[in-house]
Amino acid sequence: MKMTVDFEECLKDSPRFRAALEEVEGDVAELELKLDKLVKLCIAMIDTGKAFCVANKQFMNGIRDLAQYSSNDAVVETSLTKFSDSLQEMINFHTILFDQTQRSIKAQLQNFVKEDLRKFKDAKKQFEKVSEEKENALVKNAQVQRNKQHEVEEATNILTATRKCFRHIALDYVLQINVLQSKRRSEILKSMLSFMYAHLAFFHQGYDLFSELGPYMKDLGAQLDRLVVDAAKEKREMEQKHSTIQQKDFSSDDSKLEYNVDAANGIVMEGYLFKRASNAFKTWNRPVMPNNIFKYLIIGNIVEDLRLCTVKHCEDIERRFCFEVVSPTKSCMLQADSEKLRQAWIKAVQTSIATAYREKGDESEKLDKKSSPSTGSLDSGNESKEKLLKGESALQRVQCIPGNASCCDCGLADPRWASINLGITLCIECSGIHRSLGVHFSKVRSLTLDTWEPELLKLMCELGNDVINRVYEANVEKMGIKKPQPGQRQEKEAYIRAKYVERKFVDKSSILSSPPEQEKKFVSKSSEEKRLSIFKFGPVKSNDSGIQQSSDDGRESLPSTVSANSLYEPEGERQDSSVFIDSKHLNPGLQLYRASYEKNLPKMAEALAHGADVNWANSEENKATPLIQAVLGGSLVTCEFLLQNGANVNQRDVQGRGPLHHATVLGHTGQVCLFLKRGANQHATDEEGKDPLSIAVEAANADIVTLLRLARMNEEMRESEGLYGQPGDETYQDIFRDFSQMASNNPEKLNRFQQDSQKF
Structure with a gap:
């Protein structure tokens, strides 16, 4: 220890004692600063170490991901897995090291500062207080006059008592100083020794871990040397093969054709052919052929039984090198890249037909199972779309x-x-x-x-x-x-x-059953007074769902309190329509009806949970259904929710208009697309004898007319080709898919409804 205060000097309260105290107090103050700084540095080191462990763990997880990716290479997968496990052990060792550091440096030194130094400071305060009292007693004793014997005795007694108290406090203070000077050495050395032992254990653990891993790493290094030699050899062989192939004549693409007439399962053909789609546009696609043309024709659902097919040249179309595979129910038009390739493909199909006759019955049954509709048709070859x-x-x-x-x-x-x-x-x-x-x-x-x-x-x-x-x-x-x-x-x-x-x-x-009188409160017009006058309100514009709404008065949407059929009422009559009553007084069907118009899906879900009929018809509102209300409300998602919960897409109101009619009248392109995909009957007519297509033509809505005509063409094509229950050709599906995407993600692109629409 730097300074020891003598107890004898303490009793004398000599100048040497006071000088020693001043030196010790300055030393303790500096010690406290040094320890505080060391503890803060230790905390920063531990935090940085923990961040290092987190980053190291992420790196180790990356190695494991790479090992899983390399599952087809046993050497790489095994090595990376073993290395990642070793790194995980090292992370655990680091974690233990930081815990030991926190206990040995941070906790131990902080305890020394908070406990021992605090006791020293408390003793110092008491010593300073009693020293001041002693000085006051000395001054008072010196100032008393000798002729005042009573005051002399009183001052002497006070001085004697004060000195006695001073000696006790001073001795305690000196004891605390000496104990602190002695203890600080042991505390500092003990914490540092514990810290160093933690490092010793950490490096020993790491050494033992990598000592066990050493032989494996040595074997892997030798194996890697062989891999490098083999890779160099393979590179030379590939360069030689590349040079040989480069010298061949590629003047004709037909040189790429390779087939084996004597193959066990028929002629093996591999390559590309154009196929004409069976849609109204007769578009040509370029699908990939499997190795076996026999498997392609069966799995692709082009023919049901290859034994009933024939193959022939096609010379009556504009395209060259075409041939046709004909079955009793359908035909498949294909096009090769050259005449030589066409002859080869025709020969391959003929041989596959002959192979089909030789196949055993059980093998044919297995192939028939593979040709089920779930495998998809060739028309849907572009799977990513x-x-x-x-x-x-x-x-x-x-x-x-x-x-x-x-x-x-x-x-x-x-x-x-x-x-x-x-x-x-x-x-x-x-x-x-x-x-x-x-x-x-x-x-x-x-x-x-x-x-x-x-x-x-x-x-x-x-x-x-x-x-x-x-x-x-x-x-x-x-x-x-x-x-x-x-x-x-x-x-x-x-x-x-x-x-x-x-x-x-x-x-x-949460929902109370309401009597019929309450249900009637939110209607005031009879169905005869509510004639259709939608085009009176001027042009429409898209809302957030890609669906248009009336906008002649500058509003984005109709207020939720307006009765549903008021959308079709003249401006003068709309004021008399009653507002909806509080939803807590509605029965479930009525709440579903209202929430569908308000686009409130949580309320709709609540109504269904309370037993609402998803096809509930409001007898006071032209027997309109929640799905029709969803159309009037202008939400594509609301319509989807009702359809997913069993709503009838073809249920009509008293005017003979179903959801498709209403969506067409309002110019809701996204909803029209959705209803057509869900099987809406576009041939149904209302009480005026108009179907959705005639309504769209009169309104000059090009998008809806296109959708309705495409759906009608697709329906007629599937009926003529006997494809009942099939989704349709690829072009039809692509167009409807694009409209669905626009309605959900880019509704502004569907805002094409013409402002000069005419009333019908």
């Missing part, structure tokens, strides 16, 4: 909705399945239980494996687990029921059935 929103993009967008990051029913994290009519996400186990309920209760789809149309993806993003659980689990806590945990299969089945089928947890008091 059909996958509008698939995989991680759909998963990420849906899981961003509040509550969707965990299963709606059991809370398991990272759900990969969804119920599209409920708008919730599910784990794989709960999705299986939902499938067993039936599609009238829950329609299950994968967020990573299935195709997601844009309107359906928007529907999922409008609802979510939190919204649905507030409806279907409103009374769970009141009833004292606990949600099942992941892995409890039987408990899950009982809970999910009670939740969605029996709807036991729905708050029945």
Whole structure:
């Protein structure tokens, strides 16, 4: 220790004692600054070390990902996996080192500063106080007059008592100083020694780990040397082959043709052919042929039985090098790149037909199973076009909705399945239980494996687990029921059935049943007074769903309190329409009817949970349905939600107009596209004898006319070719897919409704 204060000098209170105290106090103050600085540096070092461990762990995870990617290479996968495991051990060793550092430096030195130095400061305060009292007693004793004996005795007694107290306090202070000077050495050295031992253990652990890994690394190095030699050899061989092939004559593309007439399974052909689509436009596509033309014709669903087919040249069309494969029910027009290739393909098909006769019955049955519609037709060869929103993009967008990051029913994290009519996400186990309920209760789809149309993806993003659980689990806590945990299969089945089928947890008091008199409160016009006058309000413009609405008075949308049929009423009569009453006094069907117009999906889900009929018809509003109200409200997503929950796309009102009629009248292109995809009958006529196409032609709406005519052509083509139940040719699907994308993602592109529309 730097300074020791003598106890004898303390009793004398000599100048030497005071000088020693001053020196010790200055030394302790400097010691406190040094220790505080060391503790702060230790904290910074630990924080930096933890950040290093996090970055190191991310790097190690990258190595593991690379190892999984290299699963087809056993050497690379094994080596990277072993190295990543070793790095994980080193991360663990680093974590232990930082914990030891925190205990040995930060905690121990901080305790010394807070405890021992605090005691020193407290003793110093007491010493300074008693020193001041002693000085005051000395001054008072010196000032008393000798002739005042009483005051002399009093001053002497005070001085004696003060000196006695001073000696006790001074001795305690000196003791605290000496103890502190002695203890600080042991505390500092003990903490530093513990810190160094932590490093010693860390490096020993690392040395032992890599000593075990050393032989493997040595063997891998030798193997790597051989791989380098083999790679150099392979490179020379490939360069030689490249040089040899480069010298060949490629003047004719036919030299690329390779086939084997004596192949065990018929002629093997590989390459490209143009195929004429069976649509009204007779477009030509260039699909890829499999190795075996026999498998291509069967799997591609071009013919049902190759034994019933013939192949012939086609010289009566404008294109060259064409040939046709004809079956009793259909034909397939193909085009080669040259005459030589055409002859080779014809010979290949003929040989495949002969092979089909030689095939055994059981093999033919297996091929027939492969030719089921689920495998798709050649018309849908461009698979990437059909996958509008698939995989991680759909998963990420849906899981961003509040509550969707965990299963709606059991809370398991990272759900990969969804119920599209409920708008919730599910784990794989709960999705299986939902499938067993039936599609009238829950329609299950994968967020990573299935195709997601844009309107359906928007529907999922409008609802979510939190919204649905507030409806279907409103009374769970009141009833004292606990949600099942992941892995409890039987408990899950009982809970999910009670939740969605029996709807036991729905708050029945949230919607009160209303008498007919209340239902009549929000209508004041008879159906005879409400004649169609939609074009009276001038041009329309698109809203946020790609659907047009009336805009002659500058409003983006109609107020939610206006009666639905008031959209078709003249300006003078619209003022008398009654407003909707409070939703708490509506029966479920009426709430669904109102919420559909207001584009309020949570309210719609609540109404369905309370038993609302999705096809409920309002007898006071021309028997309009919630789906028709959704059309009038101008929301594509609302229509999709009702259709997913069983709404009848062809249910009409008293004027004979279904949802497709109303969407056509209002110029809602996105809704027209949606209803046609969902099987709407475009041949249905209203009470004036007009079908949707005639309405669109009179309104000069080019987009809707195009959609209706394409749908009609596709329907006629499928009927003529016997393709009942098939989706249609590729061009038809592409056009409807583009309109769906625009309606959901770029609605402004559908704002083409002409302002000079005429009344019909």
